Amino acid sequence: MNTLEYKKPLPPITEQSRPFWQATRERRLQLPRCDHCGTFHTYFEPWCSQCGGEGVHWETLSGRGRIWANCRFHKHYFPGFDGPYNVAMVELEEGPRIMTNIVGTAHGTLDEIPIGMAVQAVFEDVNDTVTLVKFQPVEAPQP
Numbered sequence: 280m281n282t283l284e285y286k287k288p289l290p291p292i293t294e295q296s297r298p299f300w301q302a303t304r305e306r307r308l309q310l311p312r313c314d315h316c317g318t319f320h321t322y323f324e325p326w327c328s329q330c331g332g333e334g335v336h337w338e339t340l341s342g343r344g345r346i347w348a349n350c351r352f353h354k355h356y357f358p359g360f361d362g363p364y365n366v367a368m369v370e371l372e373e374g375p376r377i378m379t380n381i382v383g384t385a386h387g388t389l390d391e392i393p394i395g396m397a398v399q400a401v402f403e404d405v406n407d408t409v410t411l412v413k414f415q416p417v418e419a420p421q422p
């Protein structure tokens with residue numbers, strides 16, 4: 280991809296989120312995990328909303344999951360997102376759920392990405408510092 284053409288909003292990389300973005304550059308999905316109760320977090324803060332404890336460490340996840348919820352956006356909410364496009368919540372094998380796009384389908388329609396479908400993380404370099412995590416079906420779509 281020509282990075283000069285990338286028009287979508289980019290995530291801020293902060294001191295707290297940097298390990299996540301460094302891992303995506305290496306094609307790994309990594310999330311913070313509570314030192315006390317073991318809950319994985321999908322936010323980048325050093326405390327736990329589950330047990331109230333302070334302290335997290337980073338762990339690499341399998342990148343495997345299933346579609347937990349899906350929808351298709353037709354309205355343009357953000358620059359560069361030319362619709363329609365899908366938005367999905369993927370429940371990872373290890374438990375946490377993350378918001379994402381499902382790629383690797385013919386049209387990205389909801390019938391191609393049903394709830395419960397097995398998906399796998401894929402990584403998309405959008406510029407010299409940001410690599411986004413998206414998901415694609417584990418099984419190739421039928422022709």
Ligand SMILES: [Zn+2]
Pocket residue numbers: 313314315316317318327328329330331332
């Ligand atoms: Zn905790």
